[in-house]
Amino acid sequence: MGDDDLSRKTLKNLTVDEARGRMLAGAARLGVEEVPLAKALGRVLAAPVVADRDQPPFAASAMDGWAIRRADLVPGARFQIAGESAAGQAYGRPVEAGQAVRIFTGAPVPRGADLVVIQENATRDGDTVALTIDRDPPPGNIRPAGGDFRSGDVLLTEGARLDAWRLALAAAAGWPNLDVAVRPRVAILATGDELVPPGYVPAPDQIFESGSFALAALVEAWGGQATRLKAQADDRDAIARAVAEAQFDLLVTVGGASVGDHDLVKPALQTLGLDLRVQTVAVRPGKPTWFGVLEADGVGGRPVLGLPGNPASALVCAELFLRPLLAALTGADPGLAIETGVLAAPLPANGPREHWMRAARAVDPDGRVRVTPFSDQDSSLIGVFSRADCLVLRPAGAAAADVGDVVQLLPLARG
Numbered sequence: 191m192g193d194d195d196l197s198r199k200t201l202k203n204l205t206v207d208e209a210r211g212r213m214l215a216g217a218a219r220l221g222v223e224e225v226p227l228a229k230a231l232g233r234v235l236a237a238p239v240v241a242d243r244d245q246p247p248f249a250a251s252a253m254d255g256w257a258i259r260r261a262d263l264v265p266g267a268r269f270q271i272a273g274e275s276a277a278g279q280a281y282g283r284p285v286e287a288g289q290a291v292r293i294f295t296g297a298p299v300p301r302g303a304d305l306v307v308i309q310e311n312a313t314r315d316g317d318t319v320a321l322t323i324d325r326d327p328p329p330g331n332i333r334p335a336g337g338d339f340r341s342g343d344v345l346l347t348e349g350a351r352l353d354a355w356r357l358a359l360a361a362a363a364g365w366p367n368l369d370v371a372v373r374p375r376v377a378i379l380a381t382g383d384e385l386v387p388p389g390y391v392p393a394p395d396q397i398f399e400s401g402s403f404a405l406a407a408l409v410e411a412w413g414g415q416a417t418r419l420k421a422q423a424d425d426r427d428a429i430a431r432a433v434a435e436a437q438f439d440l441l442v443t444v445g446g447a448s449v450g451d452h453d454l455v456k457p458a459l460q461t462l463g464l465d466l467r468v469q470t471v472a473v474r475p476g477k478p479t480w481f482g483v484l485e486a487d488g489v490g491g492r493p494v495l496g497l498p499g500n501p502a503s504a505l506v507c508a509e510l511f512l513r514p515l516l517a518a519l520t521g522a523d524p525g526l527a528i529e530t531g532v533l534a535a536p537l538p539a540n541g542p543r544e545h546w547m548r549a550a551r552a553v554d555p556d557g558r559v560r561v562t563p564f565s566d567q568d569s570s571l572i573g574v575f576s577r578a579d580c581l582v583l584r585p586a587g588a589a590a591a592d593v594g595d596v597v598q599l600l601p602l603a604r605g
């Protein structure tokens with residue numbers, strides 16, 4: 191067998207890992223741009239965020255009360271009130287022996303003071319205050335300077351996806367703008383004579399197009415900019431024209447991936463110079479999933495992911511392949527966030543294709559995640575998918591499994 195025959199043969203029936211490896215092989219961050227912090231949600235950091243100041247920048251009071259020198263606190267002690275330290279308005283002088291400074295939560299603790307007595311334990315009388323505590327709070331109700339983070343600390347690393355808490359950390363470190371990966375432009379093309387957009391009147395042999403809506407939503411959630419191209423009929427020239435006119439960094443097609451007479455997406459893209467890298471995958475659902483690179487423009491090639499038309503096939507393979515691709519194109523970790531659970535229902539032995547079953551999770555009173563795969567796993571069922579919150583992995587050739595067996599699962603981010 192020549193090299194060409196060998197490589198062509200091995201494009202078919204690839205394992206999920208092999209297929210993903212081929213898809214990720216040439217995928218790297220597309221570019222970097224600076225965005226204001228308030229616009230950075232969901233973006234992937236292209237440079238670390240480093241603190242250039244301690245937080246808090248001063249020893250700060252954790253409570254509303256009175257700052258004193260701990261050694262002065264003897265039974266029956268009464269203190270001279272020397273002034274006030276509020277958040278944003280520090281008391282400028284040191285606390286002397288026998289003095290107390292009125293202090294509020296978040297305010298700088300004046301030099302000399304090493305204890306804040308909460309105001310519930312104080313009795314003020316004119317210029318003096320009597321203080322008592324029954325229990326000495328170990329850190330003196332004082333938060334040390336740099337207790338949250340210190341100048342020089344790496345707070346967030348390159349490749350981190352910005353969520354609410356990471357944005358708060360960058361803001362707390364004083365960063366108004368962040369360097370982030372450019373969002374890949376992802377064009378989504380549905381194909382099929384039978385498809386009409388929601389809102390149109392379908393002929394009796396037509397159905398409403400749904401795949402591109404779900405895929406666009408996933409692309410946006412996973413850090414890309416989605417454009418839904420106008421769906422095309424099963425027409426090689428029309429498909430090729432639509433792709434040739436579109437602007438994208440990554441093309442995702444849905445439908446027309448299989449071997450039928452009307453499955454024309456690959457042949458259409460081959461007229462545009464498609465270099466096929468994955469032809470089929472040993473996965474259920476989603477066997478006809480394919481991947482290639484459009485090299486017609488001679489600039490290194492733009493990736494194309496071909497998803498099957500069956501909704502469950504398209505959406506399972508989006509999780510397995512599209513999400514990692516988008517991660518790689520933005521410099522984020524392309525790994526799947528696999529978790530484990532125990533089966534709440536028995537499963538039969540699996541066939542030769544790795545099976546990702548639509549399933550629902552629940553947490554036991556004892557804290558174990560129990561997972562129930564839906565009984566009907568047909569790849570056409572949108573209703574089942576809409577009730578799933580995870581995919582259970584059944585490895586190729588897995589033996590029958592019982593209630594209580596541990597399985598791997600991929601959580602779905604539900605709204």
Ligand SMILES: Nc1nc2c(c(=O)[nH]1)N[C@H]1C(S)=C(S)[C@@H](COP(=O)(O)OP(=O)(O)OC[C@H]3O[C@@H](n4cnc5c(N)ncnc54)[C@H](O)[C@@H]3O)O[C@H]1N2
Binds near residue numbers: 477
């Ligand atoms: N002889 C064989 N037939 C089939 C094979 C095979 O290996 N040999 N594979 C089967 C598998 S597995 C799958 S999955 C499907 C997928 O094939 P296609 O990608 O070509 O999908 P279509 O034929 O275009 O559509 C399948 C199904 O999904 C509906 N569809 C398509 N696009 C959309 C959309 N955007 N929104 C909603 N629904 C969509 C379409 O109407 C069909 O019902 O092929 C098997 N056949």
Ligand code: MOO
Binds near residue numbers: 570
């Ligand atoms: O792979 Mo198809 O997605 O089984 O129906």
